[in-house]
Amino acid sequence: MDRRKFLLSAASGVASVGLLNGSAIAADIDVAPNNAAPSTTSSRGLGGILRKFRLVAQQGEVEIGPDETFKTWLYNGQFPGPEIRVKEGDRLQITVKNELPEETTVHWHGVPVPNAMDGVPGLTQKPIAPGESFEYAFEATPAGSYLYHSHVGLQIDRGLIGALVIEEATPHVAYDRDYVLVLDDYLPGAPQPLGGSAGWGGMLRGDWWRGGGMMGMAGQMPPYKGLLVGGQLPDNPRVFDTKRGERVRLRFVNPSGASTIRVAIAGHRVTVSHCDGRPVEPVTVDSFVLGTAERYDVIVEANNPGVWPISVAAIEGDIPPGRAVLRYTDAAASALRDGMPEGFTSGRPLHYDDLQSLETLPTGRPDRVFDLLLRGGMMSSAWTINGQAYPEADPIAISAGERIRFRMRNHSMMLHPMHLHGHFFRVGNALKDTVLVAAHMGRAEFDFVADNPGRWFFHCHNIYHMEAGMAREVRYV
Numbered sequence: 077m078d079r080r081k082f083l084l085s086a087a088s089g090v091a092s093v094g095l096l097n098g099s100a101i102a103a104d105i106d107v108a109p110n111n112a113a114p115s116t117t118s119s120r121g122l123g124g125i126l127r128k129f130r131l132v133a134q135q136g137e138v139e140i141g142p143d144e145t146f147k148t149w150l151y152n153g154q155f156p157g158p159e160i161r162v163k164e165g166d167r168l169q170i171t172v173k174n175e176l177p178e179e180t181t182v183h184w185h186g187v188p189v190p191n192a193m194d195g196v197p198g199l200t201q202k203p204i205a206p207g208e209s210f211e212y213a214f215e216a217t218p219a220g221s222y223l224y225h226s227h228v229g230l231q232i233d234r235g236l237i238g239a240l241v242i243e244e245a246t247p248h249v250a251y252d253r254d255y256v257l258v259l260d261d262y263l264p265g266a267p268q269p270l271g272g273s274a275g276w277g278g279m280l281r282g283d284w285w286r287g288g289g290m291m292g293m294a295g296q297m298p299p300y301k302g303l304l305v306g307g308q309l310p311d312n313p314r315v316f317d318t319k320r321g322e323r324v325r326l327r328f329v330n331p332s333g334a335s336t337i338r339v340a341i342a343g344h345r346v347t348v349s350h351c352d353g354r355p356v357e358p359v360t361v362d363s364f365v366l367g368t369a370e371r372y373d374v375i376v377e378a379n380n381p382g383v384w385p386i387s388v389a390a391i392e393g394d395i396p397p398g399r400a401v402l403r404y405t406d407a408a409a410s411a412l413r414d415g416m417p418e419g420f421t422s423g424r425p426l427h428y429d430d431l432q433s434l435e436t437l438p439t440g441r442p443d444r445v446f447d448l449l450l451r452g453g454m455m456s457s458a459w460t461i462n463g464q465a466y467p468e469a470d471p472i473a474i475s476a477g478e479r480i481r482f483r484m485r486n487h488s489m490m491l492h493p494m495h496l497h498g499h500f501f502r503v504g505n506a507l508k509d510t511v512l513v514a515a516h517m518g519r520a521e522f523d524f525v526a527d528n529p530g531r532w533f534f535h536c537h538n539i540y541h542m543e544a545g546m547a548r549e550v551r552y553v
């Protein structure tokens with residue numbers, strides 16, 4: 077695909093969301109810039125254009141590889157869902173029509189939307205009943221790479237996921253091309269709860285699961301069949317074109333159901349420029365890891381012509397790796413190199429400590445500190461925070477204006493990507509919305525300012541843990 081073709085296909089993806097006449101709508105309903113917008117300089121002087129989209133959640137069927145058809149639930153019949161791409165300061169109006177046999181909602185992961193637009197059933201809205209619609213409206217700010225996904229039950233492990241890109245007016249890194257790579261763990265069939273005797277945990281035993289070298293994890297991952305990049309299995313990879321000498325921005329987003337994924341590109345280092353959408357001091361590494369719902373934007377300098385795998389491999393579980401392809405258009409007709417990129421076994425991996433935000437970070441002593449113990453997966457099917465499994469769990473009460481610290485300890489054998497809705501928080505010297513807490517006595521902490529009142533969800537983004545109780549309401553009182 078050349079760039080123009082890519083742009084065309086990206087545009088047609090958007091068009092089928094209902095934006096076919098979007099430019100006409102935007103021109104008709106042009107509004108003045110919102111001077112009350114947060115003090116991001118890049119949003120000043122923008123048009124504050126209204127961008128309307130339509131997402132239809134429906135059953136459908138997509139090809140995800142040679143002879144592999146995925147019959148599942150989709151947005152607008154596409155997998156992943158259509159890429160929604162707008163400019164910082166635009167106003168988004170997204171109508172979600174539910175044509176599924178079950179209730180659904182859509183969550184705009186990472187965007188600090190007003191509480192009523194956050195898409196958490198029973199907390200911020202009534203779920204959208206089959207046959208009904210709901211209109212989400214919020215300002216596209218701040219710029220960044222985000223996700224949208226269903227927030228009902230295990231629907232993420234259908235195909236109800238997509239990327240939301242809010243382009244910055246003045247990026248701090250230069251690039252010639254801009255691609256989104258949606259990672260996913262592919263689960264044929266309908267997802268079921270794990271653990272106990274009711275779900276897969278009781279059925280799997282050793283057949284599906286070889287243990288991955290970790291004791292006690294049997295039945296703790298769904299029977300994923302492979303990792304996908306851009307909705308494709310590795311035998312039929314997505315191809316991302318570049319020319320020698322160009323700089324390519326790759327936005328990696330991970331709306332997987334449960335998989336923490338390492339990424340490396342053969343023949344190339346990557347320079348991380350954004351973490352969970354927010355700009356960081358560029359740092360050059362050989363690989364990086366995305367917990368479920370995390371995002372990294374990287375710049376790749378196209379200085380090593382050929383046809384190279386962009387490889388992705390799960391850290392937990394026993395899922396076959398996936399890949400996309402970085403192809404130089406002027407490369408000789410060389411074959412795609414096989415094998416995993418050297419960055420998986422050598423070189424420099426990215427750590428959270430490498431991330432230096434380019435924005436103002438919350439500082440000072442916290443007004444409140446919450447110690448949160450994460451457990452589960454052994455004798456019981458529940459995953460808990462301080463011994464409680466949501467919804468039978470006390471809300472975490474905070475007050476507007478306070479500085480809050482969450483300190484998490486992981487007394488379980490699995491990773492937990494912990495996500496707070498409605499806020500960015502500080503991890504080390506970076507702003508994030510999701511933080512991985514390492515398995516086996518791992519610890520993590522984050523600080524945030526209580527500046528977006530409402531009832532917000534805080535939860536593990538492994539949806540099986542979330543559904544088994546590893547969640548709390550964070551309530552402004």
Ligand SMILES: [Cu+2]
Nearest residue numbers: 492536538541
């Ligand atoms: Cu978890």
